[in-house]
Amino acid sequence: xxxxxxxxxxxxxxxxxxxxxxxxxxxxxxxxxxxxxxxxxxxxxxxxxxxxxxxxxxxxxxxxxxxxxxxxxxxxxxxxxxxxxxxxxxxxxxxxxxxxxxxxxxxxxxxxxxxxxxxxxxxxxxxxxxxxxxxxxxxxxxxxxxxxxxxxxxxxxxxxxxxxxxxxxxxxxxxxxxxxxxxxxxxxxxxxxxxxxxxxxxxxxxxxxxxxxxxxxxxxxxxxxxxxxxxxxxxxxxxxxxxxxxxxxxxxxxxxxxxxxxxxxxxx
Amino acid sequence: xxxxxxxxxxxxxxxxxxxxxxxxxxxxxxxxxxxxxxxxxxxxxxxxxxxxxxxxxxxxxxxxxxxxxxxxxxxxxxxxxxxxxxxxxxxxxxxxxxxxxxxxxxxxxxxxxxxxxxxxxxxxxxxxxxxxxxxxxxxxxxxxxxxxxxxxxxxxxxxxxxxxxxxxxxxxxxxxxxxxxxxxxxxxxxxxxxxxxxxxxxxxxxxxxxxxxxxxxxxxxxxxxxxxxxxxxxxxxxxxxxxxxxxxxxxxxxxxxxxxxxxxxxxxxxxxxxxxxxxxxx
Numbered sequence: 001x002x003x004x005x006x007x008x009x010x011x012x013x014x015x016x017x018x019x020x021x022x023x024x025x026x027x028x029x030x031x032x033x034x035x036x037x038x039x040x041x042x043x044x045x046x047x048x049x050x051x052x053x054x055x056x057x058x059x060x061x062x063x064x065x066x067x068x069x070x071x072x073x074x075x076x077x078x079x080x081x082x083x084x085x086x087x088x089x090x091x092x093x094x095x096x097x098x099x100x101x102x103x104x105x106x107x108x109x110x111x112x113x114x115x116x117x118x119x120x121x122x123x124x125x126x127x128x129x130x131x132x133x134x135x136x137x138x139x140x141x142x143x144x145x146x147x148x149x150x151x152x153x154x155x156x157x158x159x160x161x162x163x164x165x166x167x168x169x170x171x172x173x174x175x176x177x178x179x180x181x182x183x184x185x186x187x188x189x190x191x192x193x194x195x196x197x198x199x200x201x202x203x204x205x206x207x208x209x210x211x212x213x214x215x216x217x218x219x220x221x222x223x224x225x226x227x228x229x230x231x232x233x234x235x236x237x238x239x240x241x242x243x244x245x246x247x248x249x250x251x252x253x254x255x256x257x258x259x260x261x262x263x264x265x266x267x268x
Numbered sequence: 269x270x271x272x273x274x275x276x277x278x279x280x281x282x283x284x285x286x287x288x289x290x291x292x293x294x295x296x297x298x299x300x301x302x303x304x305x306x307x308x309x310x311x312x313x314x315x316x317x318x319x320x321x322x323x324x325x326x327x328x329x330x331x332x333x334x335x336x337x338x339x340x341x342x343x344x345x346x347x348x349x350x351x352x353x354x355x356x357x358x359x360x361x362x363x364x365x366x367x368x369x370x371x372x373x374x375x376x377x378x379x380x381x382x383x384x385x386x387x388x389x390x391x392x393x394x395x396x397x398x399x400x401x402x403x404x405x406x407x408x409x410x411x412x413x414x415x416x417x418x419x420x421x422x423x424x425x426x427x428x429x430x431x432x433x434x435x436x437x438x439x440x441x442x443x444x445x446x447x448x449x450x451x452x453x454x455x456x457x458x459x460x461x462x463x464x465x466x467x468x469x470x471x472x473x474x475x476x477x478x479x480x481x482x483x484x485x486x487x488x489x490x491x492x493x494x495x496x497x498x499x500x501x502x503x504x505x506x507x508x509x510x511x512x513x514x515x516x517x518x519x520x521x522x523x524x525x526x527x528x529x530x531x532x533x534x535x536x537x538x539x540x541x542x543x544x545x546x547x548x549x550x
Binding site: 212213214215217218219220221222223224225226228232233235236237239 | 322344371410
C-alpha cells in the first residue's frame with residue numbers, strides 16, 4: 001500500500017493499486033487515470049483533504065475511499081470526466097467519527113458517465129453534499145447512498161443532479177436510503193434535480209425508515225437475536241459498496257472489516 | 269431416550285388491536301402427535317399459531333402457554349425458536365440483502381455450542397434443496413426476495429428441515445403449492461417426524477395435504493374457541509360436509525360471517541355513490 005503523506009499528484013497505473021492516507025495536516029491530492037484503473041484508498045487518519053480526479057477520454061476509473069479514521073475528517077472533492085470516460089467513486093464510511101464531504105462531479109465530454117455512491121454506518125455526524133453535473137450531451141450521472149443510522153448518528157445528505165442546457169439525451173439518477181433500528185435517530189436527505197434541458201431522463205428515489213417489524217419478527221422466529229438481525233440486515237445493506245473494485249481478496253477483507261464494525265457498533 | 273416435550277395451552281385469550289380473537293383456548297400437544305386445526309376463515313387458527321410463536325401484533329390478555337415445562341409467554345420470539353418451536357408462515361417475509369445461507373447459518377449457530385462447520389452446512393443445505401426441488405442457487409439468493417408463492421412455502425420447509433424443531437406449526441403451508449409440491453412438502457415433513465419425533469400443528473383447508481401427514485387429532489376453531497375436537501374422522505366429515513352441521517348441532521355462529529355481511533353493505537354503498545357520481549358527470 002503506497003502511503004500518501006504530502007501533497008501529491010498521482011498518475012494512476014492500469015489495473016489495481018492501493019493507497020493509504022495517514023496525515024494530521026491539510027492535504028491536496030490529485031489522481032489522473034487514463035486506462036482501466038481500480039483504486040483503493042484507505043483513510044487511516046486525515047484532517048482536511050482536497051481531492052481532485054481526472055478521468056481521461058475513454059478511461060475507466062473506479063476509486064473506493066475507505067474511511068477508518070477515528071477522528072473527524074473533512075473532504076472537498078472535484079471529479080472531472082472527459083469524453084466517453086467512466087468514473088465510479090465510492091465511499092465506505094463505517095468509522096465512528098464525523099465526516100463532512102463536499103463532492104462535485106463534472107461530466108465534461110460527450111458520453112461521459114459517473115456513479116457516486118456511499119455506504120455509511122452512521123454513529124456520529126455524517127454530512128454529505130454531492131453534486132453531479134451533466135455539461136455535455138449523452139452524459140449519464142448517478143448518485144447512490146445507502147446508510148444505516150445508529151443510536152448516536154446524525155445523517156445529512158444533499159444530493160443534487162444538474163443537467164445544463166444543451167446536454168441533450170443526458171441522464172441524471174439518484175437513490176438515497178437510510179435505515180434505522182430504533183426511534184429517535186435523525187436523518188435528513190434532500191434530493192434535488194435541476195434540469196435546464198428538455199430531452200433528458202432523470203429520476204430520484206428516497207426512503208428513510210425503521211427496520212420493518214414483520215421482517216424482524218420473521219428473522220427472530222428462526223432463533224436470531226435482535227442484534228443478529230440488525231447486523232445481517234446492515235451488512236446486506238452496506239456490503240454492495242465493496243463490489244466497486246474488481247478484486248476478490250480486497251472484497252473479502254473489507255467484508256470482514258465491515259461485519260466486525262457493524263457487530264461492534266450495533267451491540268452498543 | 270429423550271424427554272417428552274409437551275405444549276400446553278390453558279384458557280388462552282388473544283387480542284389484536286383491542287379486538288378479542290381467541291376467547292379461551294385449551295390445547296395439549298405431546299411429542300410425536302399431529303394436530304389439525306380446522307374452522308372457517310377469520311375464526312382464530314392463524315392467530316393461535318402466531319400467539320404461540322410470539323408475533324408482537326398479537327396480545328395475550330389471559331391464560332398460559334408452556335412448552336417442555338417452560339413459560340413460553342415470558343420468552344422473546346428468538347428464545348421460543350431455540351426452545352424448539354417453529355412456525356412455517358402463511359406469508360413469509362422477503363429480506364433483501366440477506367442471503368438464505370447467511371440467514372440459515374446464523375439460525376443454526378444459535379442452537380449449537382460450536383458454530384456449524386461450513387462444509388457440513390453446505391452439504392446439509394444442498395441435500396435439503398434437492399429434496400424440496402428448489403433451484404440450486406437458493407443458498408445465494410436473498411431470503412425470499414422475488415420468490416414465487418410456492419417457492420416461499422417450500423423455503424419455509426427448507427428452513428424447518430435445517431433447524432429441526434421439536435414442534436412445527438404449519439400455517440396453510442399447502443396454499444400456493446401445486447399437487448407435486450404438496451407431496452414433496454408432505455414427504456419432507458413425514459421424514460423429519462420419523463427422524464426426530466417432531467410434533468405438528470397444521471392449519472390447512474385441503475384434505476389432500478391432511479391425508480399426507482395424517483393428523484391423529486382434529487380441532488375445530490369457531491369464534492375463538494375450540495368448538496369440537498375429535499380424531500381424523502372429524503376432518504374427513506368436515507371435508508365432505510362443511511361446517512354447517514357443527515353450527516346447528518352446537519347452536520353457534522362463526523366470527524367471520526357477521527363481519528363479511530357488514531363489509532358487503534359498505535361496498536354496495538361505495539359502489540352506489542360511485543355510480544351516482546358517474547351518472548352526474550354524464
